[in-house]
Amino acid sequence: xxxxxxxxxxxxxxDMLTRRLEKRGYTISIAVDGGEGVAKAKAELPDLIxxxxxxxxxxxxxxxxxxxxxxxxxxxxxxxxxAHAMEGDRQKALGAGCDxxxxxxxxxxxxxxxxxxxxxxxxxxxxx
Amino acid sequence: xKSLSFRWQLTLFILMICGVTLxxxxxxxxxxxxxxxxxxxQSRLEKTQLLMVGNLAPLLEQNPEATDLQLGALGVDSxxxxxxxxxxxxxxxxxxxVRFGAHEVIPPPPANLxxxxxxxxxxxxxxxxxxxxxxxxxxxxLKAEESESDKQRTTDLLKLALIIFSSAAFLAISVAFxxxxxxxxxxxxxxxxxxxxxxxxxxxxxxESAASGEIGELIESFNAMLETIETKTSELEQARETAExxxxxxxxxxxxxxxxxxxxxxxxxxxxxxxEEASKAKSSFLAKMSHELRTPLNAIIGYSEILRxxxxxxxxxxxxxxxxxxxxxxxxxxxxxxxxLDISKIEAGKMDLYLETFxxxxxxxxxxxxxxxxxxxxxxTLALDCPADTGAMxxxxxxxxxxxxxxxxxxxxxxxxxTITLKVHRLPDGESIEFAVVDTGIGMTPEQLTRxxxxxxxxxxxxTSKYGxxxxxxxxxxxxxxxxxxxxTVTSTSGVGSTFTIRLPxxxxxxxxxxxxxxxxxxxxxxxxxxxxxxxxxIDDDKDIRVLITEILDQSGYEVFTAGSGQQGLDLAAQMVxxxxxxxxxxxxxxxWTVLTxxxxxxxxxxxxxxxxxxxxxxxxxMSLGAAAVLFKPVDAYQLTAEIATxxxxxxxxxxxxxxxxxxxxTLITRLLxxxxxxxxxxxxxxxxxxILKQASPAxxxxxxKMAGMNGFELLEVIVKNPAWSKIPVIIVTSMDLTADMxxxxxxxxxxxxxxxxxxxxxxxxxxxxxxxxxxLSST
Numbered sequence: 035x036x037x038x039x040x041x042x043x044x045x046x047x048x049d050m051l052t053r054r055l056e057k058r059g060y061t062i063s064i065a066v067d068g069g070e071g072v073a074k075a076k077a078e079l080p081d082l083i084x085x086x087x088x089x090x091x092x093x094x095x096x097x098x099x100x101x102x103x104x105x106x107x108x109x110x111x112x113x114x115x116x117a118h119a120m121e122g123d124r125q126k127a128l129g130a131g132c133d134x135x136x137x138x139x140x141x142x143x144x145x146x147x148x149x150x151x152x153x154x155x156x157x158x159x160x161x162x
Numbered sequence: 163x164k165s166l167s168f169r170w171q172l173t174l175f176i177l178m179i180c181g182v183t184l185x186x187x188x189x190x191x192x193x194x195x196x197x198x199x200x201x202x203x204q205s206r207l208e209k210t211q212l213l214m215v216g217n218l219a220p221l222l223e224q225n226p227e228a229t230d231l232q233l234g235a236l237g238v239d240s241x242x243x244x245x246x247x248x249x250x251x252x253x254x255x256x257x258x259x260v261r262f263g264a265h266e267v268i269p270p271p272p273a274n275l276x277x278x279x280x281x282x283x284x285x286x287x288x289x290x291x292x293x294x295x296x297x298x299x300x301x302x303x304l305k306a307e308e309s310e311s312d313k314q315r316t317t318d319l320l321k322l323a324l325i326i327f328s329s330a331a332f333l334a335i336s337v338a339f340x341x342x343x344x345x346x347x348x349x350x351x352x353x354x355x356x357x358x359x360x361x362x363x364x365x366x367x368x369x370e371s372a373a374s375g376e377i378g379e380l381i382e383s384f385n386a387m388l389e390t391i392e393t394k395t396s397e398l399e400q401a402r403e404t405a406e407x408x409x410x411x412x413x414x415x416x417x418x419x420x421x422x423x424x425x426x427x428x429x430x431x432x433x434x435x436x437x438e439e440a441s442k443a444k445s446s447f448l449a450k451m452s453h454e455l456r457t458p459l460n461a462i463i464g465y466s467e468i469l470r471x472x473x474x475x476x477x478x479x480x481x482x483x484x485x486x487x488x489x490x491x492x493x494x495x496x497x498x499x500x501x502x503l504d505i506s507k508i509e510a511g512k513m514d515l516y517l518e519t520f521x522x523x524x525x526x527x528x529x530x531x532x533x534x535x536x537x538x539x540x541x542x543t544l545a546l547d548c549p550a551d552t553g554a555m556x557x558x559x560x561x562x563x564x565x566x567x568x569x570x571x572x573x574x575x576x577x578x579x580x581t582i583t584l585k586v587h588r589l590p591d592g593e594s595i596e597f598a599v600v601d602t603g604i605g606m607t608p609e610q611l612t613r614x615x616x617x618x619x620x621x622x623x624x625x626t627s628k629y630g631x632x633x634x635x636x637x638x639x640x641x642x643x644x645x646x647x648x649x650x651t652v653t654s655t656s657g658v659g660s661t662f663t664i665r666l667p668x669x670x671x672x673x674x675x676x677x678x679x680x681x682x683x684x685x686x687x688x689x690x691x692x693x694x695x696x697x698x699x700x701i702d703d704d705k706d707i708r709v710l711i712t713e714i715l716d717q718s719g720y721e722v723f724t725a726g727s728g729q730q731g732l733d734l735a736a737q738m739v740x741x742x743x744x745x746x747x748x749x750x751x752x753x754x755w756t757v758l759t760x761x762x763x764x765x766x767x768x769x770x771x772x773x774x775x776x777x778x779x780x781x782x783x784x785m786s787l788g789a790a791a792v793l794f795k796p797v798d799a800y801q802l803t804a805e806i807a808t809x810x811x812x813x814x815x816x817x818x819x820x821x822x823x824x825x826x827x828x829t830l831i832t833r834l835l836x837x838x839x840x841x842x843x844x845x846x847x848x849x850x851x852x853x854i855l856k857q858a859s860p861a862x863x864x865x866x867x868k869m870a871g872m873n874g875f876e877l878l879e880v881i882v883k884n885p886a887w888s889k890i891p892v893i894i895v896t897s898m899d900l901t902a903d904m905x906x907x908x909x910x911x912x913x914x915x916x917x918x919x920x921x922x923x924x925x926x927x928x929x930x931x932x933x934x935x936x937x938x939l940s941s942t
Binding site: 044046053057125142 | 456457459460461463464465467468471496516560
């Protein structure tokens with residue numbers, strides 16, 4: 035099953051999304067700040083990254099830029115999640131290299147559609 | 163002579179006359195004395211002649227050659243200086259005599275000895291000596307001499323003349339000084355007083371001397387003249403003092419007024435600043451609170467969804483149903499919080515546009531997909547009229563989506579088992595695109611329509627409980643549309659349905675233009691002929707605005723003057739007295755509120771209508787300071803020219819005066835009157851209404867009560883107290899909850915009271931119609 039790296043500092047949001055995505059068969063890996071997110075992306079090479087934008091240590095925009103700058107991780111699709119439904123954030127996220135964008139609170143069906151769409155666009159490598 | 167005083171002139175004159183008179187007298191006397199002396203000498207000479215001829219004749223008869231004649235013994239006396247006797251034929255004297263001590267030369271005898279001559283000048287006499295037979299015996303020469311007494315007499319005469327002359331001169335001077343004073347003193351005083359008056363301007367002086375005759379009259383006239391001048395001067399002084407006092411009072415009043423205006427302006431400016439700060443603080447608080455509220459709400463929604471999924475999996479339908487209700491309530495709450503966040507961002511000016519190019523039909527399709535569950539909920543069907551070739555537009559797609567969802571969601575709320583239609587089409591001008599949401603729902607009354615787009619006010623308080631929502635949705639949508647330089651408009655019929663139309667430019671510009679709707683075809687032209695172009699003064703610190711407005715107004719038939727600052731504007735206004743003034747509020751230096759206040763206090767400019775152009779804040783204050791109308795920036799040229807034409811157009815012979823501060827209510831009621839064929843004129847408050855009332859009395863007045871500036875009660879008070887206006891019927895249209903006292907006050911002074919939100923179009927027309935028809939109001 036596709037492996038999703040969830041970078042999110044809020045414990046409740048992390049818990050909810052993990053449980054709901056796992057229920058739908060995804061493998062979830064967790065990172066609690068931008069730095070850890072970039073490290074885990076490199077180490078685990080997930081099939082998709084859900085990136086919160088307001089993160090401690092390294093924020094989501096910078097973390098995304100690093101992921102997209104690294105040859106080993108640049109092919110991994112990134113969906114930006116922002117707390118504020120701000121159009122500015124959307125453009126900023128896309129500018130940082132994110133492949134898609136969604137707002138929190140997460141509307142799960144909409145998010146699932148976006149995940150599936152991206153996974154079709156960037157098919158996961160066959161499991162090693 | 164001129165430099166001499168009159169007294170000296172007079173003295174000299176008298177002296178001169180005395181001198182001449184005395185001299186003439188002296189000369190006369192002297193001549194007389196001389197003649198007297200001469201004749202005495204002559205008579206003495208004659209006596210001596212007679213004596214000597216008598217003595218000599220016998221002697222010569224006896225002896226013509228007698229050489230021993232002793233003339234001294236022959237009657238020569240002391241007054242004879244010399245004597246000689248000549249005989250014919252001999253040139254030498256026969257005998258001669260010269261008085262002792264005298265030097266006399268005896269002249270030769272004349273040729274004719276027989277003739278007797280007398281030379282009175284030299285006192286010489288020649289006398290022939292004849293015999294008894296008349297034969298010439300010889301000639302006697304005698305020369306007389308002035309005696310000592312003669313000389314003495316002449317000297318005495320001269321001495322006497324001198325004495326008389328001196329005494330006369332002394333007397334003349336004395337008389338001139340003593341008596342002359344009587345004549346000269348008044349004249350001298352007159353001259354002195356006149357000169358002193360001229361020097362000191364002391365008109366209280368008088369000539370004290372009395373005199374008779376012309377001088378007396380002159381003095382009297384002069385005194386009378388001084389009296390008159392003194393009276394006039396004191397009157398003038400009094401008038402000047404009064405004027406000075408009045409001027410001081412006026413200046414004092416002006417200072418007080420200016421100080422008050424300044425204080426008031428400062429207070430107002432502070433109030434505006436405080437209000438703006440408070441508003442910003444409120445917006446920032448709301449934004450923060452909204453965010454803080456959403457975090458726990460996220461958890462509530464998320465975990466409820468997980469629980470619901472679990473319940474469905476477990477086949478626990480009842481729990482799943484309950485959790486659905488929790489989720490609906492939570493989502494509703496989230497929607498409300500998002501609305502509050504949006505409106506606070508808009509109010510704080512922090513809402514930005516993110517423009518991109520997108521396909522209209524595709525976006526509309528997505529919106530429909532989201533909205534369809536809502537629409538079908540109450541048994542409504544959706545009709546979509548959006549041609550696939552509508553094409554792309556450049557705008558903020560997220561905001562467009564939110565606006566469309568809001569309109570569709572509203573339509574669904576107020577429609578049951580009806581049809582909701584979404585029509586999308588480009589306007590023929592190719593520059594705009596319209597999205598119309600048409601429903602067959604409950605519709606709205608005109609009064610409800612007026613409050614529709616106002617934040618925090620739904621059509622009716624009961625609507626919220628019945629239909630839900632904050633009532634912010636439409637206000638937000640309208641703001642979004644206006645941010646993109648479009649608009650949302652509505653038409654509705656109660657019980658039939660409503661149509662909401664979003665109009666947006668196909669290409670929304672990032673940079674907001676300062677003046678919009680400048681297409682010349684739709685500008686309202688000046689109501690006056692070209693040769694009588696009204697003068698309009700534009701006061702705005704923004705040069706672009708000045709240039710753009712000048713161009714628009716010039717095309718619309720006005721003569722435009724501009725000023726780049728408040729002070730410059732005031733000066734220019736005072737100089738040219740325009741027919742109308744367009745005034746910006748936020749200007750460096752003297753701001754628009756101050757300019758407006760100063761204009762209102764100048765009698766020559768107080769009646770010139772002022773249209774305020776402004777950003778967002780401080781409008782109420784401008785209205786209360788006496789603005790005739792208030793327009794927002796960016797300047798809408800259609801609106802501006804229409805407003806100017808309305809303000810300047812002469813009032814129709816019969817019209818309805820509508821006094822109402824809410825623009826939407828004004829538009830609504832004006833249209834209503836218009837459809838009935840009645841002329842009307844609007845005023846934004848009592849102050850503006852008075853300016854119109856002063857021009858011509860209306861057939862009736864429709865009056866709102868709560869207004870910034872002069873409110874309805876205050877205006878009513880002015881109207882009923884003015885005999886010219888007290889007969890004008892007044893209808894009150896208000897949203898106020900009137901107390902018994904207010905009603906008691908209003909009832910005798912008005913012909914009816916209508917409550918906003920509770921009256922229908924027919925109620926209003928029903929109240930107006932009889933009054934207006936009585937006044938035989940006609941529309942032309």
